Amino acid sequence: MTQQSKQTVPFVVDASGTGVIQDLVVAGDNRHDFRSDTYPAFGGTDASPSPLVYALGALTSCNQITAQLVAKDLGVTLGAFTFAAQGDLDPSVLVGGAEGNANFDAVSITASVQTDADEATFATLVSELERRCPVTQLFKRSGLDYTSTWSALPLEAAS
Structure with a gap:
C-alpha cells in the first residue's frame, strides 16, 4: 500500500515594527498590508487593531x-x-x-x-x-x- 504524500499550503506574513506597532504584509498577486497596535494599557495608541x-x-x-x-x-x-x-x-x-x-x-x-x-x-x-x-x-x-x-x-x- 502506498502512502499519499501530504500537501501543505504555506501562509506567509512578513512584518516589521517599532515599539508595539507593527506593519504586516502578505505578499503575492494581491498584496495585503495591515497594521497592529494595542490598547494604551498595554503601551499602544489603539490606532490599529x-x-x-x-x-x-x-x-x-x-x-x-x-x-x-x-x-x-x-x-x-x-x-x-x-x-x-x-x-x-x-x-x-x-x-x-x-x-x-x-x-x-x-x-x-x-x-x-x-x-x-x-x-x-x-x-x-x-x-x-x-x-x-x-x-x-x-x-x-x-x-x-x-x-x-x-x-x-x-x-x-x-x-
Missing part, C-alpha cells in the same frame, strides 16, 4: 469560510452570517510578568447563519466546521474554555 482582536477576527472569518466548504459537501445553502466573538484575558502575565498562562482564559462565539439546512443537517454542519476550521482548532487545542452557540435562520431569497 490589537493582535488579540485579529486573532478573534481570524476565528470568525475562518468559521465562515469553513462553513461554506462544509455546506457544499452537505448540499445545503448558506446566506448571511453574523458573529460575536469574545476573548477573556487576564493581563497579569502579559503586562505584569506574573506566573501562569498568557492565553485567553475563555473564548466564546455566538453565530447565526441563514440556511436551508434542516435541524439535523445544521448540527452536522456546525460540528464539522468546528472540526475542520484550523483557527477553531488552534483555540480549542490551546486548552482554554471554548464555547460556541450557533443559530440557524431562514434563508432569505436573493433580491
